[in-house]
Amino acid sequence: MKKILLAYDGSRSAEKALRKTFEIAEKFHSAVTIMTVAPELYLTELVEVDRKGILEKIRADAEKTMQKIQKRARRLRTVKTVIKQGDAAEEILKTAKRIKADLIITGSHGRHGASKFLLGSVSAKIIDHAHCAVLIVK
Numbered sequence: 001m002k003k004i005l006l007a008y009d010g011s012r013s014a015e016k017a018l019r020k021t022f023e024i025a026e027k028f029h030s031a032v033t034i035m036t037v038a039p040e041l042y043l044t045e046l047v048e049v050d051r052k053g054i055l056e057k058i059r060a061d062a063e064k065t066m067q068k069i070q071k072r073a074r075r076l077r078t079v080k081t082v083i084k085q086g087d088a089a090e091e092i093l094k095t096a097k098r099i100k101a102d103l104i105i106t107g108s109h110g111r112h113g114a115s116k117f118l119l120g121s122v123s124a125k126i127i128d129h130a131h132c133a134v135l136i137v138k
């Protein structure tokens, strides 16, 4: 538990995962990377100007979220934040490999989940494909 990667999407479940991450990181003096993946734009009919504006807004929102988290994480020794764009699970798995995370933490559900019973598709994909331990916080 030296290097923890937390996947954070602002959902209630991710918020619980964030608190658990802080708890674990304080105990084990782990380095923590918190990442959020902004959605990709598939709306091909948008003109380039609209696309640029929307992408900038998405990016700014993600940055604001991450800044707030940085503030809350000040007590921890090392916290990095990462913002990516694309498929959430794929980007999280890629980053986990790149930073050589030995633990990925996610919430059980996210912002778009319809079912309270099944795992969200992002956390399910992560647990299927991760090369390290995964903690799914309920």
Ligand SMILES: Nc1ncnc2c1ncn2[C@@H]1O[C@H](COP(=O)(O)OP(=O)(O)OP(=O)(O)O)[C@@H](O)[C@H]1O
Residues within 6 Å of the ligand: 007, 008, 009, 011, 013, 014, 017, 035, 036, 037, 038, 039, 088, 105, 106, 107, 108, 109, 110, 111, 112, 113, 114, 119, 120, 121, 122, 123, 124
């Ligand atoms: N865009 C994202 N960026 C970072 N982490 C994410 C993102 N989406 C999901 N996660 C992580 O995965 C956890 C589970 O969310 P997930 O998206 O799998 O569930 P859901 O939204 O309920 O269902 P689904 O997206 O399959 O409809 C979240 O609590 C969060 O930790």
Ligand SMILES: [Mg+2]
Residues within 6 Å of the ligand: 110, 111, 112, 113, 120, 122
């Ligand atoms: Mg989701």
